[in-house]
Amino acid sequence: MxxxxxxxxxxxxxxxxxxxxxxxxxxxxxxxxxxxxxxxxxxxxxxxxxxxxxxxxxxxxxxxxxxxxxxxxxxxxxxxGVTEVVGIDQNGISMVYYPDRDLENKILGRGLGRSTPPPSLDVRRRLAVMVTTAVAGCHDRVVLWFDVALRNVLLDGDSVRLCDFANSMMVEPDVDIAESDEAGYTLRVELLHLTNLVYSIMTWTKSTNESYEESEWPDTWPESDLGGAEQNHAQGLEKRIQRR
Incomplete structure (x- = not known):
């Protein structure tokens, strides 16, 4: 050239x-x-x-x-459930490549040239559980993911991998993550975004919530025609948020 x-x-x-x-x-x-x-x-x-x-x-x-x-x-x-890093040097972060792309592309059918039916409720439930478990693991290591979004959930065969932690928040190890408040972003807001992510997976739609601090908390929650078990799961997450 x-x-x-x-x-x-x-x-x-x-x-x-x-x-x-x-x-x-x-x-x-x-x-x-x-x-x-x-x-x-x-x-x-x-x-x-x-x-x-x-x-x-x-x-x-x-x-x-x-x-x-x-x-x-x-x-x-x-x-x-987190992207596997294979090397870190002055030039950047080397990570495993996941060719199946991310949940947002999967749900919206990008790159397929056609719409595809959503997977079974059992598959969606399993994806939601894996994402929730991975986020809980981050919280156990006192990290708030922050960019909780479909585009940041990579597909690794039948599993998922969380990615993009450039805007995340590492809480000091001796600080209770439930008490952390970084410019209004708290664990409660993180759980709100997780709830929204689970809703997107279970309804197989892209649902967004722009609340980045508790003062922007939504007045209403989206509704769906999911079965009783899925509705109970969503309500359970909402109760977790309210208890925090």
């Missing part, structure tokens, strides 16, 4: 491989191993005719977010 041309760059200044995804706080790029991807800061620029690189938006590369996410993954290492 003849200069000038645009490239994504590693922190060390070298050219990064092909882009897979452009997230809010980082790029996901390929690696030399087809089973591994790397999350890197959003560093990009033009390579000029003399070989020099002219970087774009150097103050908005989210480098600090990626550094924070590295520490979160170290705390969550080995936790079932």
């Amino acid at each position: 003849a200069p000038p041309y645009w490239r994504i760059c590693y922190v060390d200044g070298s050219d990064a491989p092909d882009l897979i995804a452009n997230g809010l706080d980082g790029y996901i790029v390929r690696t030399e191993d087809e089973k591994v991807v790397r999350k890197i800061p959003k560093i990009s620029g033009r390579v000029l005719g003399d070989g020099q690189k002219e970087y774009t938006h150097p103050d908005e590369d989210h480098r600090e977010d990626i550094e924070y996410e590295k520490r979160v993954y170290e705390r969550l290492a080995g936790l079932e």
Whole structure:
């Protein structure tokens, strides 16, 4: 490729491989191993005719977010239901590649060119339980996930993997996570988002809730025509939130 041309760059200044995804706080790029991807800061620029690189938006590369996410993954290492990290270095976070994509794409049928019927209630219930268990594991290690969303639940065969912890919150180990309050984001709000995520899985629709602090708490809850067991499960989560 003849200069000038645009490239994504590693922190060390070298050219990064092909882009897979452009997230809010980082790029996901390929690696030399087809089973591994790397999350890197959003560093990009033009390579000029003399070989020099002219970087774009150097103050908005989210480098600090990626550094924070590295520490979160170290705390969550080995936790079932969380993206498996295979390496951390100055350039980013190397993770296992999950080609089945995420729950949002699955539910919305993206990339299929056609709509598909939702899986059975048993399958949806199992997915909801796995997501809830993984989030509970994060809380046991005093981490609030924060970005609780369908797009951040990767499919790993019949299992799930939580991803994207750049905006999560690591509570100090000696602090009760139920008492943590980071700019209005609390465990109660996290459980509200989890409830919304479970509702999305069980109804096989994309339901969103923009409450990022308790002052934005919704006045009403969505309704569904799910069976009694699923309705009881949703109500149970709601009661957990109210007790916190």
